[in-house]
Amino acid sequence: MAELAEVVSGSALDAAPQLLGARLRHRTTQGTVAVRITEVEAYSGDGTDAAAHTHRGLTPRNQVMFGPAGTLYVYFSYGMHWCANVVCGPPGAGEAVLIRAGEVVQGLETARVRRPAVRRDVDLARGPARLTQALGITGADNGTDLIRAGSAVSLTLAEPPPPASDVRTGPRVGISKAADLPWRFWLDGEPTVSRAPRRAARGTAL
DNA sequence: GATAGGATGCTCT
DNA sequence: GAGCATCCTATCC
Numbered sequence: 611m612a613e614l615a616e617v618v619s620g621s622a623l624d625a626a627p628q629l630l631g632a633r634l635r636h637r638t639t640q641g642t643v644a645v646r647i648t649e650v651e652a653y654s655g656d657g658t659d660a661a662a663h664t665h666r667g668l669t670p671r672n673q674v675m676f677g678p679a680g681t682l683y684v685y686f687s688y689g690m691h692w693c694a695n696v697v698c699g700p701p702g703a704g705e706a707v708l709i710r711a712g713e714v715v716q717g718l719e720t721a722r723v724r725r726p727a728v729r730r731d732v733d734l735a736r737g738p739a740r741l742t743q744a745l746g747i748t749g750a751d752n753g754t755d756l757i758r759a760g761s762a763v764s765l766t767l768a769e770p771p772p773p774a775s776d777v778r779t780g781p782r783v784g785i786s787k788a789a790d791l792p793w794r795f796w797l798d799g800e801p802t803v804s805r806a807p808r809r810a811a812r813g814t815a816l
Numbered sequence: 817g818a819t820a821g822g823a824t825g826c827t828c829t
Numbered sequence: 830g831a832g833c834a835t836c837c838t839a840t841c842c
Binding site for chain 1: 832833834835836837
């Protein structure tokens with residue numbers, strides 16, 4: 611099986627589809643919650659991606675994204691939401707994969723307590739901000755090493771990986787720049803995948 | 817079911 | 830001061 615360190619050391623675009631099906635786990639005093647990742651987006655640091663946080667260079671907020679691959683990059687968005695990314699590429703590349711949605715596979719009770727307004731379990735982590743809420747991830751977890759055993763937040767690749775025939779790709783969601791790039795990846799048929807605002811967006815096979 | 821609009825505060829120009 | 834990698838509620842089919 612592919613090693614996580616090896617996967618994330620490649621470009622975000624290469625790593626993103628390989629992170630589908632992986633498990634993201636957060637251990638806290640409240641309990642451990644884990645999700646199986648069903649939807650991701652790649653953000654490139656090669657200068658062509660105007661939507662990437664690193665597009666205009668190093669800032670205090672995005673410095674983690676310029677760090678080593680396999681690090682958790684958490685940022686605050688819209689004044690109320692946290693979003694989680696996995697840093698990819700060599701140090702200084704400024705690439706990351708946004709974790710957009712997942713299925714809660716461990717700690718269901720804890721996730722429900724954190725998101726009491728949710729009626730259906732498939733909505734617990736459907737959307738990037740919902741996913742961090744269900745896992746209990748906040749800015750305090752920014753910079754966590756996802757590869758090191760013993761970290762509060764850890765990432766484990768799917769074994770076996772999901773078949774390529776189940777992976778779909780299409781335009782990213784919720785951005786205004788470089789919105790035409792098909793750098794969103796998700797698992798076909800998963801009810802936990804967040805839907806595109808408009809148009810059915812069935813996506814294309816990988 | 818689909819869509820529109822408000823909430824809310826950090827980040828960078 | 831403008832712009833967000835969003836979510837939730839209300840309202841209308």
